[in-house]
Amino acid sequence: xxxxxxxxxxxxxxxxxxxxWPGYDVIAQPVGHSPxxxxxxxxxxxxxxxxxxxxxxxxxxxxxxxxxxxxxxNGRAIYLIPRDVSDALARRDKPTSKTAAExxxxxxxVESLFAKYRNNFIxxxxxxxxxxxx
Numbered sequence: 001x002x003x004x005x006x007x008x009x010x011x012x013x014x015x016x017x018x019x020x021w022p023g024y025d026v027i028a029q030p031v032g033h034s035p036x037x038x039x040x041x042x043x044x045x046x047x048x049x050x051x052x053x054x055x056x057x058x059x060x061x062x063x064x065x066x067x068x069x070x071x072x073x074n075g076r077a078i079y080l081i082p083r084d085v086s087d088a089l090a091r092r093d094k095p096t097s098k099t100a101a102e103x104x105x106x107x108x109x110v111e112s113l114f115a116k117y118r119n120n121f122i123x124x125x126x127x128x129x130x131x132x133x134x
Contacts, residue, residue, distance in 0.1 A: 001016050002066065002076070002078070003025070003026050003038060003040050003064045003066065003078065003080075004016045004026045004028070006078060006119075006121045007026070007028045007038075007080075007121050007123070009121070010121035010122050011031070011122065012028050012029070012030045012031075012121065012122060012123060013028065013029055014026050014027065014028035014029075014038070015027060022059070023037065023039065023058045023059035023060050024037035024038055024039045024058075024059065024060040024061075025038060025039055025040040025064075026038040026040060026064070028062075028123065030122065030123050033123075036061045036062055036123060037059065037060040037061045037062070038060060038061070038062040038063075038064050038080070039054060039058060039060035039062070039063055039064065040064040040066060041053070041054060041063065041064070041065050041066070042065075042066040042067075042068065043065075043066075043067060043068070043107050044067075044068045044070055044107075045067050045068065045069055045070065045077075045107055045108070046070075046107060046108070047108050048106075048108065049106065050106065050107040050108070051104040051105065051106060051107065052065050052104060052105045052107060052110065053102055053103065053104040054086075054102075054103050054104075055101045055102060055103070056087070056092075056101045056102075056103055057101055060083060061082070061083055062080050062081065062082060062083060062123060063079075063080075063081045063082075063083060063086040064078060064079065064080050064081075065078070065079045065081065065105075065110055065114070066078050067079075067107060067110060067111075077110075077111065077118060078118065078119060078121075079110060079114045079117045079118050079120065080117055080119075080120040080121065080123060081114050081117045081120075082117075082125045085114075085117070086103070087103065089105070089113050089114075090103035090104060090105060091103070091104050091105065091106075092104075114127075116128055
C-alpha cells in the first residue's frame with residue numbers, strides 16, 4: 001500500500017491488487033502510458049546474507065524494493081526498478097540447481113546497485129540523478 005500511495009502522490013495513479021495476485025502487487029498507469037505491473041518486495045535492512053528475491057517467471061514490469069530501516073522511526077528506502085535492469089543485475093544460481101529460477105540481491109547492496117532508482121515514483125526507466133548527501 002505504501003508503494004501505491006507514493007506512486008499516486010507523485011501523479012501516477014496506482015492501486016494495490018488483491019493479496020496473492022500472481023506476479024505483481026500494484027498496478028500503476030503513468031499519464032500517456034499503458035498500465036505497469038509492480039512487484040513489491042520488502043525486507044528489514046541488515047548487513048550480511050539477507051536477500052530480496054523474485055523468480056524469473058514472475059510477470060511484472062517494475063520491481064519495487066522497500067528496505068525498512070530499523071533504527072529510524074518510520075524509516076524506509078523505496079526503489080522502483082525496471083524489470084530489465086533488475087534482471088541484468090540480479091544474482092542467480094547455476095542453471096542445474098533447484099533455485100535456478102530465483103533472482104536475488106543482498107539487502108545491504110541494494111543502495112549501491114540501484115541508487116538512481118530510489119524514490120523513482122514517476123516510473124522513469126532511466127532513474128534519476130543521484131545527489132550525494134553528506
